[in-house]
Amino acid sequence: DTAVSQxxxxxVTQMGNDKSIKCEQNLGHDTMYWYKQDSKKFLKIMFSYNNxxxxxxxxxxxxxxxKSPDKAHLNLxxxxxxxxxxxxxxCASSQAPWGDTYGYTFGSGTRLTVV
Amino acid sequence: GDSVTQMEGPVTLSEEAxxxxxxxxxxxxxxSLFWYVQYPGEGxxxxxxxxxxxxxxxxxxxxxxxxxxxxxxxxxxxxxxxxxxxxxxCALGLKGNTPLVFGKGTRLSxxx
Numbered sequence: 001d002t003a004v005s006q007x008x009x010x011x012v013t014q015m016g017n018d019k020s021i022k023c024e025q026n027l028g029h030d031t032m033y034w035y036k037q038d039s040k041k042f043l044k045i046m047f048s049y050n051n052x053x054x055x056x057x058x059x060x061x062x063x064x065x066x067k068s069p070d071k072a073h074l075n076l077x078x079x080x081x082x083x084x085x086x087x088x089x090x091c092a093s094s095q096a097p098w099g100d101t102y103g104y105t106f107g108s109g110t111r112l113t114v115v
Numbered sequence: 116g117d118s119v120t121q122m123e124g125p126v127t128l129s130e131e132a133x134x135x136x137x138x139x140x141x142x143x144x145x146x147s148l149f150w151y152v153q154y155p156g157e158g159x160x161x162x163x164x165x166x167x168x169x170x171x172x173x174x175x176x177x178x179x180x181x182x183x184x185x186x187x188x189x190x191x192x193x194x195x196x197x198x199x200x201x202x203x204x205c206a207l208g209l210k211g212n213t214p215l216v217f218g219k220g221t222r223l224s225x226x227x
Contacts, residue, residue, distance in 0.1 A: 004158075033214060040219070041153075041202050041219070041220040041222070042219050042220070043159075043204070043217045043220075045214040045215075048214055056214055090158055090159070092159075101147055101166055101208070103147075103149050103151075103161045103164055103206075103208065103215065104159075104161075104215055105161075106151075106158035106159040106160070107158050108157055108158040109157070109158050
């Protein structure tokens, strides 16, 4: 009964391919996020959805497209993968569209390697 | 803008040593403050938090006090264990559609 689950855990793919990462939370939270963690462990927010509505869309290439079919799911689709997309991608959720009181619950990450 | 500054790592300590990881913040409002821990190969886990000035968060022997006058939230533990080896992130949260702002992380290695 994992709170925030991501699949796959590892993804190795060639440049130019299109891939998707899925995320599901069973906490009843209204807000979900995608973060990218680079090799130096720096965390950068990419997107946030509140109850299926996009509320944060940071400066990321438009090859990255999030989709939220319902408030428990937030998927990340990446087109035309590049070497620089190699990173660990974390999904997270929170009770409200800000984390000021409760913080976030994170998934265990998807390690994407583009070769 | 809002930001968090953590001490650079890596930090290497012997088992049972005292740990301090410094964290200072800049924020336009009154943030809540968090410490997250990331064990190897895992996601981030909330370690402790404080939501207002002078609050002390504590968990698993770790403590941090929200100091508004010094805009700090330093993480401390009196006696570290090998199992505490991880990357520690300080973060601040504000109301509104603003995501948590994370520091760059501090890697801690504890050797037996």
